[in-house]
Amino acid sequence: MELELRHLRVVCAIADAGSVTKAASALGLAQPALTAQLQRIERALGGALFERDRRGARATPLGELVLARARVLLPAVKGLQDEATRLASAAEPAGRYRIGAVNGPILGGLVHRITSNHPAAQVTTHASWSASELGDLVLAGKLDFVLVGACGDAPPATDRGLAWRVVAADPVFLLLPEGHELAGRDEVELSELAEAQWVAAPGDGCFSACHAAACARAGFTPKVLFETEVRGAIDLIESGDAVGLCQATLRPMAGLVTVPIAGAPLHWRQMLGWLPDGPAADLAGQVWAYAIESYADAVRRSERYTNWLGRHPDRRGLTL
Secondary structure, rough: OOOOOOHHHHHHHHHHHHHHHHHHHHHOOOOHHHHHHHHHHHHHHHHHHHHEOOOEEEHHHHHHHHHHHHHHHHHHHHHHHHHHHHHHHHHOOOOEEEEEEEEOOHHHHHHHHHHHHOOEEEEEEEOOHHHHHHHHHOOOOOOEEEEEEOOOOOOOOOOOOEEEEEEEEEEEEEEEEEEOOOOOOOOOHHHHOOOEEEEOOOOOOOOHHHHHHHHHHHHOOOEEEEEOOOOHHHEEEEHOOOOEEOOOOOOOOOOOEEEEEEEOOOOEEEEEEEEOOOOOHHHHHHHHHHHHHHHHHHHHOOOOHHHHHHHHHHHHHOOO
């Protein structure tokens, strides 16, 4: 058997996990299958790579040698793959839009505008809860643009090496069940929810810390913060078991209402990022303009937000 990169990844996984059983679970393999694979690798290399007992697996001198080489070789190969992808991407023809996005109101309208104005364009999308993951995909040449959010004045969670333009900045609203005692109010003081349970969708960045800080300024600490995917969060709010925070431009949903927070203590910026020396950099101005138009559509769809802006003309500067 010839040694392959996947074999080195197996050896590293076992060393990192400290046992074959834990490594099998991390790799999604059955333990007997991973044991058999390790034995084949050891035969190919001419000796045992691990000493195994009830305490786990510890590298032998031969194993330490293989691990030392593998930990240099695997990142180098990954870097080669990323560089090759970026070089190949640079040679692709113009008219391709690969867009990554976290949850937000802009992507649908942006794709519609690109496909309507450029019928021959190749448009693909990629969704993720992690702005860092999306930024890494741009740096690796696998995405052209990312739409992410950032709390207040904080930089995006994926700030390294990308160029950024702000699409919009909005206050954060409450998301309440339709029958909630505060649902009909024009605005709600955050302190009125001191006894509430909260729910949030996953994501990186500092938003949870900003939420906790806003609650502290209002005189309380959030009792409970559930974290779940969007559908689960909506279910918890609909059932009355929790309240949530949402973007002011959230599309209306049956059974739920958005309510502004008095004083707008939390803000959210929508941002477009791209690689400044990447193959899509020349399209960035156009995509940014489309994103702003898409965002404006989202504002018009939100009656609550439109009414809030009417009551707070001095805060229109939040919406760029």
